[in-house]
Amino acid sequence: MLMLICEYLIVAPSMTRELPEDYVARVKQVHESGGYGSRGYNCEWKREEANKNLLRTHTTAVSSRMLYALAKGPFTPKKYFSIDRVFRNEAVDKTHLAEFHQIEGVVCDRGLTLGDLIGVLQEFFSRLGMSNLRFKPAYNPYTEPSMEIFSYHAGLEKWVEIGNSGMFRPEMLQPMGLPEDVRVIAWGLSLERPTMILYKCDNIRELFGHKVDLKKVKENPICRIGIESA
Numbered sequence: 001m002l003m004l005i006c007e008y009l010i011v012a013p014s015m016t017r018e019l020p021e022d023y024v025a026r027v028k029q030v031h032e033s034g035g036y037g038s039r040g041y042n043c044e045w046k047r048e049e050a051n052k053n054l055l056r057t058h059t060t061a062v063s064s065r066m067l068y069a070l071a072k073g074p075f076t077p078k079k080y081f082s083i084d085r086v087f088r089n090e091a092v093d094k095t096h097l098a099e100f101h102q103i104e105g106v107v108c109d110r111g112l113t114l115g116d117l118i119g120v121l122q123e124f125f126s127r128l129g130m131s132n133l134r135f136k137p138a139y140n141p142y143t144e145p146s147m148e149i150f151s152y153h154a155g156l157e158k159w160v161e162i163g164n165s166g167m168f169r170p171e172m173l174q175p176m177g178l179p180e181d182v183r184v185i186a187w188g189l190s191l192e193r194p195t196m197i198l199y200k201c202d203n204i205r206e207l208f209g210h211k212v213d214l215k216k217v218k219e220n221p222i223c224r225i226g227i228e229s230a
């Protein structure tokens with residue numbers, strides 16, 4: 001498929017062609033007047049806005065699709081993971097890129113708690129050699145509670161955000177059709193920021209984009225996996 005891209009909106013096709021109308025009606029209803037324990041935003045949910053095609057700003061777009069698909073059948077506990085490119089209208093500096101990668105994870109089961117989420121994140125990062133984490137309460141319109149994750153960057157001499165996480169809200173899950181007692185813990189982590197910390201890199205632009213040193217890419221051991229040495 002050919003996509004013409006203008007900024008972050010896609011020019012062609014600029015509008016989505018098909019949406020599940022029954023789900024759209026439930027989303028509109030919960031945004032405008034609440035439900036499932038939420039008070040809603042008390043303002044109009046605009047179909048023209050929702051129909052616009054744009055490059056995803058987070059991989060949670062993919063997680064939502066997977067949860068919606070899961071809700072179609074009888075519930076079984078599931079885990080989903082993705083690592084993919086995201087696009088943001090960001091000013092680029094030594095810790096920000098406008099295009100970067102997110103490591104997304106979603107675990108759905110009955111009885112999951114915030115403790116499970118903290119445990120999974122701590123285990124994941126400690127296996128990479130990063131056990132010095134801080135969790136900060138945050139706000140996401142689709143998770144409650146929510147936590148940003150920080151780790152210390154020795155070169156920059158500051159704590160940098162390496163991810164965001166939370167438990168998906170009932171007003172997001174139930175309109176999809178998931179059972180009321182199902183809990184979903186989820187996270188969206190930066191790929192580049194932990195790499196900066198682990199490889200002692202002070203400028204994120206050296207890791208991705210036109211400033212990448214090709215010699216470094218060729219000589220890095222991980223890029224040689226599966227390639228016979230001469």
Ligand SMILES: N[C@@H](Cc1ccccc1)C(=O)O
Nearest residue numbers: 058060164165166186187188
């Ligand atoms: N989508 C969030 C990360 C996130 C994923 C899943 C749950 C909560 C938060 C972000 O881009 O920052």
